Each structure stands twice: as structure tokens, then as C-alpha cells.
Amino acid sequence: MNLSVDSPYLLSLALLALLPLWLHGHRRLSYPWLSVIPPDPISTVIGIGIRIMAALGILALTLGIAGLHLEGETIERIGQGTQIVLVLDKSSSMDQTFAGRSATGSGQESKGRAARRLLAAFVSRRPTDLFSMVVFSTAPILVLPFNHSAEAIQAAIRAAESPGLAFTNVGRALGLALDGFKDLPQTGGRILLLVSDGAARIDDRTQQHLRTLFQQHRVNLLWIFLRTEGGPGIFDEPKDHLEVDTVPEYALHRYFQTLGVPYHAYQAESAEALDRAIRDVVLLANQPIRYQEQIPGGDLSGLCYAVASTLILGLVAVTCCEVRRWPG
Known part of the structure; x- marks a missing residue:
């Protein structure tokens, strides 16, 4: 790390540290004949030590007044991991349990809370990954750009506890998540992890735009679909092919298969199934990765x-x- 001071002009006071080396400052004692006094090397060493202590004391005091500190720096590290953007559904249905009932007073965990808990555990097992996070309901929000700080990532997941709205605008959420890869050097694998309990129709123009972004940034897509009991599933093909577009979950799953990038879909109907799906993600996210770690500076004036x-x-x-x- 690099050393720096807040007030460089105060370093001129360090010249005062030369005074103890020139003036010893001891009380003089008159004695008629110094040749009678035997040589005392110990006293000589102590005298030199006292002068050095005084000089160092003045120098340390000067550095403290000048505001000595360590400057922050960026260090490039190489680890085993990937670049992962978490896209979490925040629609009002995520506040319900997997049984489709309100989690309040039921003693059961909501889908959103289970997702946040398991994502936090997943992040804690990936210390060398770069994470970003987007939450969405009616509109997407970038909660955290790509970051290596474990504290920041966990804080972003906790921030997703606020209630959302009724709609699920998955198209805009995916677009915002993919934009985060635009200026990020690709040094390892890339994964977009979508966690949602529903879907919505994406218009043709947005579909083509997303397809271009996925291929341009070479992002793998993983969708963990939190299925509500009795609700439609992403693998349940409608009997009448004309009704495909009326089942947005299946239609979105079929669209994801046409992106031209690796795509994996999981359907979780309980917190345990969600946990198993997230554990499978770990097996898909192990590649060499380069990342920049910010090393904070520190104030040394107190020292x-x-x-x-x-x-x-x-x-x-x-x-x-x-x-x-x-x-x-």
C-alpha cells in the first residue's frame, strides 16, 4: 500500500527532529578534571539512544499532525468462480407460501423469504464469485452492481424483503440484468440466475433484444421456477397448442430454449426443492475467474x-x- 499525508506542508516540521541530534539537552555538571572520570561506554550508548528517542518522537508527532494514512488500492486476484447476476421476483405472489396462502399467521415460510434465505446461503458458499442483483415486479431495480464484497451482497439480499407489486415484468428485469455485463471483462463463466414464481408475456421486439444480449455477452441462463400448489408448471405443455400463449410460464420456458445459450430450468414446489435447485447451481459455476478486489485505506495518525x-x-x-x- 502507498503512504500519503493530508497536509504535506506540515512535513517541514520534521526538520525539528534534527535538534536532539545536535543539542543533547542534558544538564551540565562542572567537574575540575574530566580525565579522572573513567570511560563509560554504557552511558555513551544511553545518551545516543536518548537523542534518537527524542528525534523519533518529534518525527512521529509531525507525521500524526500531517495526517499520515494508507491509500486504498485495487488488487487483481485469480480464483475459481463465475460472474453471477441474481434476478429475484418481488411480485406480491412471492409473499405467499408454496400452498398459495398468506404466510402471515400461517407459521409457514413465504416463497420470497425462502428464496432470500437460500440465496444468502448460496452466496456465502461462493467467496470468489462476482455478484450483481436485480429485483423486479412492475419495474426492475438494480440493487447491486457487480461486486465482490460479501457484506454488500448479503445486504442486497436482505434489502429485497420490502413488499412488491402485483405485476411481473420479467422482460425489463432480464434486460437490466444483462446490461450489467456490458462493461465487465469476461474472465470466467457468466450466469443469470432467475428466481420467480410466475411469468409474463414478452413482446417480440423485447424477445429479439434479449436474445441478442444473451448471445453477445455469452451468459448462461438458469431459471428456478417456484411453483405454487395447483398452479401451472413450466414443463406442463398445454393440451391445445393454441393455448400455449395463455400459459405465460410455459411460453417463457419455451422462449428461453430458443436463446442460443446454455439454459437450465428447475421447478421447485417447496423450500426443500428450491434448496436442491440452488445446490445444483454450484456445480455449474466453477471456472477460473479474475476479479478486482478493493483494499481500503486507513488512518495512521492515531498510531x-x-x-x-x-x-x-x-x-x-x-x-x-x-x-x-x-x-x-
């Missing part, structure tokens, strides 16, 4: 003051032990 105080107290102790007059 400088502590060192200066210790040295000054040492000088005070030495002064208290000073001989005021020659015995005899």
Missing part, C-alpha cells in the same frame, strides 16, 4: 500519536532519573 506519546513518556522517565549534582 503516530501513540508512538510519539510512548517516546515522550520514555524521555520524561529518563529525565526523572537524571543526576542533578555529582555525588561526593
Whole structure:
């Protein structure tokens, strides 16, 4: 790390550290004939040590006043992982249980809460991955751009606890999530992990735009569909092919199969099934990855003051032990 100061002009005070090396500051004792006094190398060493302590004390005090600190820096690291964007459905239906009932007072966990809990556990098992997060209902929101900070990622997942609206605008959410890869160097695998309990029709223009983005950024798509009990599933093909578009979940699954990128779909009907699906994702996300880690700086002025105080107290102790007059 690089050292820096807040007030460089105050470093000129460091010249005062030369004074103890020039002026010893000891009390002079008159003695008629110094040749009678035997050589005392220990006292000579102690005298030099006292002068160095005084010089270092002044230097440390100067650095503290000038605001010595460590500058932050960016370090490139290489790990085993991938670039993952979490796209979490925040529609009002996610506040219900897998049985389709309100989670309030039922003693059961809502689909949204189960998803957040298991995603938090999934993130904690991926310390070298880069994560981004998008939540959506009527409109998508970028909660967190690509980040390596585990604290920031967990905070983004907790922030998704706020209630959403009734609609599911999955097309705009996917577009916002894919835009995050635009300026991100591809050094490993890329995954868009969609967690939703419903779907909506995507118009033809948006479908083509998303298909282009998926292929351009080479993003693998994983969809974990949280199926409500008794509701339509993504693998349940309608008996009448004319009714395909009336089942948005199946229609979206069929569209994802035409993207031209690796696509995996999971259908979870309970929190346990959701857990198994997320564990399978771990097996698909192990590739060499380069990422930038931000190393924060730190204030060192307190350390400088502590060192200066210790040295000054040492000088005070030495002064208290000073001989005021020659015995005899």
C-alpha cells in the first residue's frame, strides 16, 4: 500500500527532529578534571539512544499532525468462480407460501423469504464469485452492481424483503440484468440466475433484444421456477397448442430454449426443492475467474500519536532519573 499525508506542508516540521541530534539537552555538571572520570561506554550508548528517542518522537508527532494514512488500492486476484447476476421476483405472489396462502399467521415460510434465505446461503458458499442483483415486479431495480464484497451482497439480499407489486415484468428485469455485463471483462463463466414464481408475456421486439444480449455477452441462463400448489408448471405443455400463449410460464420456458445459450430450468414446489435447485447451481459455476478486489485505506495518525506519546513518556522517565549534582 502507498503512504500519503493530508497536509504535506506540515512535513517541514520534521526538520525539528534534527535538534536532539545536535543539542543533547542534558544538564551540565562542572567537574575540575574530566580525565579522572573513567570511560563509560554504557552511558555513551544511553545518551545516543536518548537523542534518537527524542528525534523519533518529534518525527512521529509531525507525521500524526500531517495526517499520515494508507491509500486504498485495487488488487487483481485469480480464483475459481463465475460472474453471477441474481434476478429475484418481488411480485406480491412471492409473499405467499408454496400452498398459495398468506404466510402471515400461517407459521409457514413465504416463497420470497425462502428464496432470500437460500440465496444468502448460496452466496456465502461462493467467496470468489462476482455478484450483481436485480429485483423486479412492475419495474426492475438494480440493487447491486457487480461486486465482490460479501457484506454488500448479503445486504442486497436482505434489502429485497420490502413488499412488491402485483405485476411481473420479467422482460425489463432480464434486460437490466444483462446490461450489467456490458462493461465487465469476461474472465470466467457468466450466469443469470432467475428466481420467480410466475411469468409474463414478452413482446417480440423485447424477445429479439434479449436474445441478442444473451448471445453477445455469452451468459448462461438458469431459471428456478417456484411453483405454487395447483398452479401451472413450466414443463406442463398445454393440451391445445393454441393455448400455449395463455400459459405465460410455459411460453417463457419455451422462449428461453430458443436463446442460443446454455439454459437450465428447475421447478421447485417447496423450500426443500428450491434448496436442491440452488445446490445444483454450484456445480455449474466453477471456472477460473479474475476479479478486482478493493483494499481500503486507513488512518495512521492515531498510531503516530501513540508512538510519539510512548517516546515522550520514555524521555520524561529518563529525565526523572537524571543526576542533578555529582555525588561526593
